[in-house]
Amino acid sequence: MSIFLLVTIVCVLGVVGYVLARSRVSGLETDSSVSYHSRPGYHGMHMAIATVLPALLVLAVWAISSQVVIGNVVKSSISQEVLGDSAAREGLTMGIVSSISRGLTLLNAEELKQAANGIDAARPLLAAKGVAIATDASDPMVTAAFRYNGLEQTSTFWRSIVVILAALVCGGWAWTQLGARVKARNRVEGVVLGLLILASSIAILTTIGIVLSMIRETGRFFASVPPLEFFFGTVWDPRFAAAGATESAGQFGLLPLLAGTLYIALVAMLVAVPIGLFAAVYMAEYAGPKLRSVAKPLLEVLAGIPTIVYGFFAVVTVGPFLRDLSAQISGIFTGDASSFIQAQSVLTAGAVMGIMLIPFVSSLSDDIITAVPRAMRDGSLGLGATRSETIKRVILPAALPGIVGALLLTASRAIGETMIVVLAAGVAARLTINPFEPMTTVTVKIVSQLTGDLEFNSPQTLVAFALGITLFVLTLGLNIYALYVVRKYREQYE
Amino acid sequence: MNMMSDAATEKAVNAPADEPVIKMRGKDVCVFYGPKQALFDVNLNIRENAVTALIGPSGCGKSTFLRSLNRMNDTIDTCRVTGDITLDGEDIYDPAIDVVELRARVGMVFQKPNPFPKSIYENVVYGPRIHGLVRNKADMDEVVEKSLVRAGLFNEVKDRLHEPGTGLSGGQQQRLCIARAIAVSPEVILMDEPCSALDPIATATVEELIHELRENYTIVIVTHSMQQAARVSQRTAMFHLGVLVEEGDTDKIFTNPDDPRTQDYITGRFG
Numbered sequence: 001m002s003i004f005l006l007v008t009i010v011c012v013l014g015v016v017g018y019v020l021a022r023s024r025v026s027g028l029e030t031d032s033s034v035s036y037h038s039r040p041g042y043h044g045m046h047m048a049i050a051t052v053l054p055a056l057l058v059l060a061v062w063a064i065s066s067q068v069v070i071g072n073v074v075k076s077s078i079s080q081e082v083l084g085d086s087a088a089r090e091g092l093t094m095g096i097v098s099s100i101s102r103g104l105t106l107l108n109a110e111e112l113k114q115a116a117n118g119i120d121a122a123r124p125l126l127a128a129k130g131v132a133i134a135t136d137a138s139d140p141m142v143t144a145a146f147r148y149n150g151l152e153q154t155s156t157f158w159r160s161i162v163v164i165l166a167a168l169v170c171g172g173w174a175w176t177q178l179g180a181r182v183k184a185r186n187r188v189e190g191v192v193l194g195l196l197i198l199a200s201s202i203a204i205l206t207t208i209g210i211v212l213s214m215i216r217e218t219g220r221f222f223a224s225v226p227p228l229e230f231f232f233g234t235v236w237d238p239r240f241a242a243a244g245a246t247e248s249a250g251q252f253g254l255l256p257l258l259a260g261t262l263y264i265a266l267v268a269m270l271v272a273v274p275i276g277l278f279a280a281v282y283m284a285e286y287a288g289p290k291l292r293s294v295a296k297p298l299l300e301v302l303a304g305i306p307t308i309v310y311g312f313f314a315v316v317t318v319g320p321f322l323r324d325l326s327a328q329i330s331g332i333f334t335g336d337a338s339s340f341i342q343a344q345s346v347l348t349a350g351a352v353m354g355i356m357l358i359p360f361v362s363s364l365s366d367d368i369i370t371a372v373p374r375a376m377r378d379g380s381l382g383l384g385a386t387r388s389e390t391i392k393r394v395i396l397p398a399a400l401p402g403i404v405g406a407l408l409l410t411a412s413r414a415i416g417e418t419m420i421v422v423l424a425a426g427v428a429a430r431l432t433i434n435p436f437e438p439m440t441t442v443t444v445k446i447v448s449q450l451t452g453d454l455e456f457n458s459p460q461t462l463v464a465f466a467l468g469i470t471l472f473v474l475t476l477g478l479n480i481y482a483l484y485v486v487r488k489y490r491e492q493y494e
Numbered sequence: 495m496n497m498m499s500d501a502a503t504e505k506a507v508n509a510p511a512d513e514p515v516i517k518m519r520g521k522d523v524c525v526f527y528g529p530k531q532a533l534f535d536v537n538l539n540i541r542e543n544a545v546t547a548l549i550g551p552s553g554c555g556k557s558t559f560l561r562s563l564n565r566m567n568d569t570i571d572t573c574r575v576t577g578d579i580t581l582d583g584e585d586i587y588d589p590a591i592d593v594v595e596l597r598a599r600v601g602m603v604f605q606k607p608n609p610f611p612k613s614i615y616e617n618v619v620y621g622p623r624i625h626g627l628v629r630n631k632a633d634m635d636e637v638v639e640k641s642l643v644r645a646g647l648f649n650e651v652k653d654r655l656h657e658p659g660t661g662l663s664g665g666q667q668q669r670l671c672i673a674r675a676i677a678v679s680p681e682v683i684l685m686d687e688p689c690s691a692l693d694p695i696a697t698a699t700v701e702e703l704i705h706e707l708r709e710n711y712t713i714v715i716v717t718h719s720m721q722q723a724a725r726v727s728q729r730t731a732m733f734h735l736g737v738l739v740e741e742g743d744t745d746k747i748f749t750n751p752d753d754p755r756t757q758d759y760i761t762g763r764f765g
């Protein structure tokens with residue numbers, strides 16, 4: 001019985017349990033004069049949870065452990081010379097066994113009988129099903145694969161029995177629990193609480209897991225490249241990772257990338273902040289309700305455009321425009337019509353990224369400005385202040401911490417942005433202060449170090465993790481600071 | 495020119511010694527929120543250097559009338575005012591009138607204390623600054639001290655003028671708002687249920703303050719409490735369903751009202 005079918009059956013049992021328990025309790029409740037601690041719905045839920053939850057737990061444990069157990073049983077049945085002497089060879093052998101066994105499940109009974117004769121018989125049959133078997137496969141491996149499949153079948157059979165039994169037993173227990181004094185409501189609430197905690201801990205644990213795995217790889221990177229060279233190197237030239245040649249020296253200077261990242265983010269913020277903020281002030285303070293109801297969703301749609309589309313916009317429109325514009329300007333002033341802004345440049349990337357961030361800034365700030373209580377506005381207007389004085393002297397200062405928080409969040413987005421940079425500023429890692437020249441960013445280099453057919457054992461690929469960690473720390477720092485600022489703001493009116 | 499002579503005539507009419515001076519005059523005032531009419535032909539005069547209380551059940555238009563006296567209704571998009579309201583004989587809804595200047599002359603204190611999230615000092619100098627009434631630090635210090643003393647708050651806060659105004663207690667915050675309003679030297683102060691968010695002790699302090707302010711300012715106060723109206727006001731106006739039911743000396747309204755609706759309201763039969 002497949003896992004999907006099993007889960008469906010358990011859920012159906014749960015629903016049946018819910019309906020039965022609920023109607024039973026509401027029946028009892030109307031019949032007797034005893035008052036029940038919990039409403040019938042809660043008894044139903046209690047029943048359903050008791051049926052479904054333990055059964056699913058059993059299923060999960062079984063699914064995970066059976067893999068391990070069967071693997072070990074099969075492994076111990078293979079003789080040592082077939083298995084190989086090193087851990088790597090053992091892994092290889094077990095890999096072949098499992099691909100044979102997976103292939104065998106695709107064969108019909110007739111073909112299976114043939115395949116049982118040995119590897120030479122099995123190989124063409126499996127190849128016909130699209131399963132390629134490594135050349136060093138041997139007869140004992142086929143035997144092992146058959147054994148593997150046999151065990152798996154038994155396991156699946158017993159799994160179905162045990163899981164359904166668990167559902168029935170626990171459901172039955174819950175049925176005996178239907179009574180006036182049973183605190184079904186509290187138990188259901190407890191389970192709900194548990195689920196919520198589970199959900200949030202999954203999110204947190206995943207984050208921790210990501211960080212830990214990055215730290216491990218970063219450690220491997222720093223084993224071959226000294227941290228000082230990485231953090232303070234001014235040249236980024238990782239060379240190609242020639243297969244196997246781990247010692248091919250590259251230079252992994254972070255500074256050109258970091259500088260590019262911050263520079264482009266800075267230009268983007270210079271574009272996005274004033275425009276976004278003014279737009280927000282207009283939306284929040286001046287625009288009538290009609291205009292607002294149209295313009296605000298429109299701005300938010302803008303925020304939903306994928307960044308790659310902005311990248312096109314940069315490549316096709318903004319970049320050439322700036323280049324031609326600069327050629328004309330220099331033509332006017334020097335007579336030499338050569339452009340000083342290159343088609344790919346910090347300026348192009350920053351400008352387009354800035355445009356992308358405008359809706360972000362304006363919609364966050366708009367919410368914050370609107371959240372300033374009306375009493376503040378009235379107080380200021382009532383003293384004879386004009387609308388713009390009120391905005392400048394009361395509303396913006398009151399909203400400032402929140403706006404700063406919003407801007408920090410925006411900045412961390414700018415730092416993490418990749419697609420626009422690839423297209424608009426190029427992939428050349430250079431250290432320059434001229435915004436008219438190409439530069440590149442940390443994220444772009446992470447992508448370029450990890451694309452292609454690579455092994456994760458050379459500094460050329462491992463550096464991506466060091467870059468990732470750096471970026472992570474940078475944006476995490478910004479986000480934490482932003483949250484801190486926002487929280488402080490919240491306390492102000494309470 | 496025209497206005498000046500109007501004002502002059504009005505003064506002349508009101509001049510005789512025992513006749514009270516009329517500071518603000520509302521004539522046939524109607525207020526609409528969109529299609530809905532909230533005030534119907536209100537005719538009410540506000541006497542100079544007196545406290546006028548506006549009473550009446552909730553939703554009868556007291557706040558609406560109060561807000562039309564300094565055009566705070568302009569800040570509500572749907573709101574429209576018709577009729578005449580004059581301040582010293584000048585029509586305050588005249589397009590030539592600068593609403594900023596009007597609000598400097600007719601200040602307002604709101605129901606909920608609403609100090610700005612700035613220091614006490616900054617709260618008080620806010621108005622004088624935007625109206626250019628102070629030139630230097632010395633001016634500002636003087637205005638702050640004077641206003642806070644008037645509002646009866648100075649002694650309590652003189653050591654922490656640079657701490658946030660939002661950190662004060664409710665009653666102190668409300669007196670800070672009053673100080674903020676009188677810092678721009680208004681002629682009229684409008685108060686919309688200034689004590690409804692305060693405890694009884696803070697209320698008593700604010701009432702005392704209103705009593706003292708009467709000598710220098712014309713005050714219009716909306717209140718829900720009969721006792722408060724009786725304690726602080728000389729004149730009382732009773733509103734009901736957007737109509738001015740009656741107005742007169744506070745003593746008379748509370749002891750011997752002409753209108754049965756007023757009688758019902760002050761004896762607590764509706765409210």
Ligand SMILES: Nc1ncnc2c1ncn2[C@@H]1O[C@H](COP(=O)(O)OP(=O)(O)O)[C@@H](O)[C@H]1O
Binds near residue numbers: 532550551552556572
């Ligand atoms: N901003 C507004 N928009 C629409 N209607 C309003 C608004 N403010 C007040 N009103 C209506 O005008 C009437 C008078 O309100 P208000 O002057 O606040 O009463 P009061 O202060 O006497 O309790 C009420 O019916 C109220 O619903």
Ligand SMILES: [Mg+2]
Binds near residue numbers: 556557686
């Ligand atoms: Mg009111």
